[in-house]
Amino acid sequence: MVFLRFISMLPGYFNFTNREKIAIRELSANSRIGITKLAKIMKCSVATANRLLAALTKQFDIRFTLEIDMDSLGLVDRHIITVKFGKKPDEQFLRGLFRDDIYAQDVYLTEGGYDLLLFAAADTPINYIKWETDLNASMAEYIPEMRPSEFVFPQLGYIPLNNHFADFVRKEMKVDGKDRDMLTALNQNSRTSYRSLGKLLGINEATIRYRIFKLVRKGMIRRFTIAVQNPSYGHLLSYFMRYQFNKNTTSVAFPRMRSHYMAEDEPQPLLNGFPMIAPISGSYRSFGMTFAEDKKAAIRKAVKWHMALLKKENVREKHAFITKTIKGLLPLRNLNAKDSYRFIWV
Numbered sequence: 001m002v003f004l005r006f007i008s009m010l011p012g013y014f015n016f017t018n019r020e021k022i023a024i025r026e027l028s029a030n031s032r033i034g035i036t037k038l039a040k041i042m043k044c045s046v047a048t049a050n051r052l053l054a055a056l057t058k059q060f061d062i063r064f065t066l067e068i069d070m071d072s073l074g075l076v077d078r079h080i081i082t083v084k085f086g087k088k089p090d091e092q093f094l095r096g097l098f099r100d101d102i103y104a105q106d107v108y109l110t111e112g113g114y115d116l117l118l119f120a121a122a123d124t125p126i127n128y129i130k131w132e133t134d135l136n137a138s139m140a141e142y143i144p145e146m147r148p149s150e151f152v153f154p155q156l157g158y159i160p161l162n163n164h165f166a167d168f169v170r171k172e173m174k175v176d177g178k179d180r181d182m183l184t185a186l187n188q189n190s191r192t193s194y195r196s197l198g199k200l201l202g203i204n205e206a207t208i209r210y211r212i213f214k215l216v217r218k219g220m221i222r223r224f225t226i227a228v229q230n231p232s233y234g235h236l237l238s239y240f241m242r243y244q245f246n247k248n249t250t251s252v253a254f255p256r257m258r259s260h261y262m263a264e265d266e267p268q269p270l271l272n273g274f275p276m277i278a279p280i281s282g283s284y285r286s287f288g289m290t291f292a293e294d295k296k297a298a299i300r301k302a303v304k305w306h307m308a309l310l311k312k313e314n315v316r317e318k319h320a321f322i323t324k325t326i327k328g329l330l331p332l333r334n335l336n337a338k339d340s341y342r343f344i345w346v
Contacts, residue, residue: 019044023052024226028333031064031190031224061230063329064190066183067158067223073168075121075161077128078151080280080287082240082318083116086143091326097138098327102164103131106328110238112320114147117238119159119328123168149240149282160227160329163187173218178203179211183221186212190224227329236291236330237298239319240284241306248312284318289330295321 016024019042026033026041039049056062070078091109094116098104106119122128136144151159165187166180175183178201185192185200194205201208215221280287288306292298299319307315322330 019052020056023049023056025334027053027062027064027226028335029223029225031226061228062226063229065160065225065227065329066187066190066221067225068161068165068183068187069219069222070121070161072170072173072218072220073165074123074170075165075168077122077125078159079118079120079128079148079282080151081116081118081120081132081146081148082114082320083118083139083147084114084145085116085139086145088115089139089142091324094326097135101131101327102162102167103128104135104327105159105161106330107326108238108322108330109324109326110320110322113318114320116326117320117322119151120148121159121161147282147284149280149284149287151280158222158225158331160331161187162328169220173220175215175220179215182208182211183215186221186224226333228332229325229329231330231332235293235295235298236289236322237295237302237319238289238322239287239303239306239317241286241288241310242284242316244314246312289322 022042023038026038035046035049035053038053039046042049042052044052070076094107094109098107103120103122104118105121108117109115110117120128120131122131132146132148136146163184166175166183169175169180181201182197185197194208197208198205212221286306288302290298290302292301298321303317303319307317
């Protein structure tokens, strides 16, 4: 399973006011919410709401983006990949390597058990294999060891997509060039006004509204939401787990894990328990991300917690701390998980 979990930070890191919590929750569910409506929900003036939104955006490096249904694009072959280098390449090489890569959606520098973490999505298994082979060849001088695991995402899941996603829209979706340009613009900033989109595309605002409504109705746009790029607070741990199943794994351990992640008293508003969860296959069986106030706390509250809960499953793990986003965004947001998602665990 894939888990993305938020751990409470030291006092002062996240001393959110009620208004800030409301803003993050509302923007996660609909990043296009009007500032007047947001101010009304927060019970403050429009000017105060504008100042609060600007401060939150800067403090947490929040980006306004889209949650796109990858199946509607034909991006059916989805993977999470770790790379361990024999000798580390410099950051600029990696940025250049992935800049125009249509299949690498999100790429993160890490320190620990692996040096690079990638989310990749392709339209066919053959194209994914070709991409992975070519990527290995491009990094050959750095002696890469790549370990991919497949994201199944049959029920839910969210990773930010790069702006090449519009090129993969299936013909039966009947999306034209204007729609593709509009999707790209909204993916870069989902709060872009109808007027600005109209000027960009050379069509009137009423048509823009209709086109957006059409893409939402078709299910291509699942949500206007938020993500972050390079948060400067705390420590972000990514970790993989491998374990041997027994009868208690699905009947006892997994339901307990779901109850934990679904807890309604999560201490912080930026990230709830289930932004992302789906089975994976490959060298590991589960993947997680978690924030904490320091590295020891991250390992204690995520990796060791997981291993203790599944102690009868012969747990093995590998972890690394995400240090920088090379490409894409981190899918951190806060939604009502019970209302937003259908769950794999029963």
